Amino acid sequence: MPPERLLQLDNVGVHFPTRDGLVKAVNGVSYHVNKGEVLGIVGESGSGKSVTARSIMRLQPKNAINASGTIRYRCKSGEELLINEQDRLGRTMRNLRGNEIGMIFQEPMTALSPVHTIGTQIMRTVMLHRQVSKADARARAIELLTKVQMPRPTDIVDRFPHHLSGGMRQRAMIALALACDPALLIADEPTTALDVTTEAQILELLKRLQDEMNMAIVFITHNFGVVADIADRVAVMYLGRVVETGTVDEIFYEPKHPYTQALLQSIPRLGQSHGRRLRTIAGMVPDPFNVPTGCSFHPRCMQAVGGICDVKTPDDVVFASGQRARCHFAGQDRQAEAAQ
Template identity: 55%
Template structure:
């Protein structure tokens, strides 16, 4: 096992150069290709980007939930919930006892589709109590009492009755609350939420977001929140990581990202947000083209085929440099490299001066 020494002041989770590839008959799919990010203690880090950018595979890699034919081929995932040396999660057997203790006990995950995550063959209570007893030394009655309290904690009415219900008897919002209750059953230090509000209506989305914020304030847990909804990001994030085609193109504080975006892709995402008072009949801004398939990555900067500020002979040839602006602010773009032949001052609105 690789040895890594960190002080207790270091982040709760530190991902460094993570590469998760899928080896198929058609070729190698570089779903995650060198991702680096950190999750500070007690903070919310939002990972944003279009579908196909590798957000969910990054999250699954943390917990060793990458299905065949995929596997982690490089990088480190340093996990340090307490004092002492961190654990490199990439070195643990995904089916081993140590990883099983971490998964659900120290790090929990809420998935996109609650109806698909809950088994219709077992009651809500069966699934919640099983999780509690797996990670906590409680008897059946104690575990049932804790399960009732967990359901009450996430705002489910009449929790004693809901414990004996099946998932198909509950609404989507109620099922998502159950999933959060299961994820928090053992009081994990980190909650990974993979687009937990995607399939819900707007009112229920707001309630789930408020619930997660309240629970974080109550427990002090860290949250790694994966989403494509920048409205949610503005509401809950402390830090933002922008991903594109398996790489991190920009990271920074939420105010910095929203008010001073450095990467053209971040700027394009922000520009696509519908604006109040924009006027009827005004077309919504879009990002031209689509995210390429990870097995067919363009040369140079992966975003250059869709970028209005791309520089011919530069962006389509060389990988973009990693420019660091501060301890938690960086961007991968040649436009911010002093040595690049940009040909004018660049304003991050898609125009050159």
């Protein structure tokens, strides 16, 4: 990997065998994260965002099949580690989780232990990866709770998760994820269940911590507003694939893929005329047991060209700026191209 690269996924595939067939939840995902940057991952539910993130941590269900691809990570020591070759329960992955890579889960109430105090959970993580006393670990837990702006940290450290509000539990989850100063933080829709005021506070907190710690973040969300606020680059996923990547400005002002364009057009905007209907994307995300041939988005695409989009699987089109789009006609006049 280039020296500035922290994480790189190449053609990663994760499949799940079921009684009805093989589900290709992740089907050839490629993206990278550089040191100190924020990568936003967006897409509809079922696009494979969270499964890909859990693959980085080797936290998939036991029946998951790592069908293809490689996941490379550059450790704090400078060593390049091939994650997908590691035993999910082995020493290497146990040392990586929490120490090198932290993760904020979507629902903290299910991620935090209900029978241990917040302080105990943070202390155990610190003591697992660092040679410190119990007293020092407790002091570190209080320091972390203070850093995430938890009210009354010396009191909260001895409380159980069910004693806390949703926003406070999320702050505790962030403190736990940052316990050992990870180089990479994976945030899996960390603000989904929060009200808009608390969501804004959590986003401001993550931005401040990322700036202070020079930490890279993979931020998973379905909210383009959140992406615009926090991300440097964006990867758009659809049906287990990355269909477009680029900087925030490129994705918002010059989207090349019809799916990205449709997502942006469906966002309510200030200044729209009263009574105007929102644009919607036709149809539903296809059944993963019956993925369409050709471009997987073509049944819902308003710009699809028969005989091309429904037959041929598109490759990435790479633009001079580095922006990429997995579309036969990215940046081109579709009808003119089809007529040739």
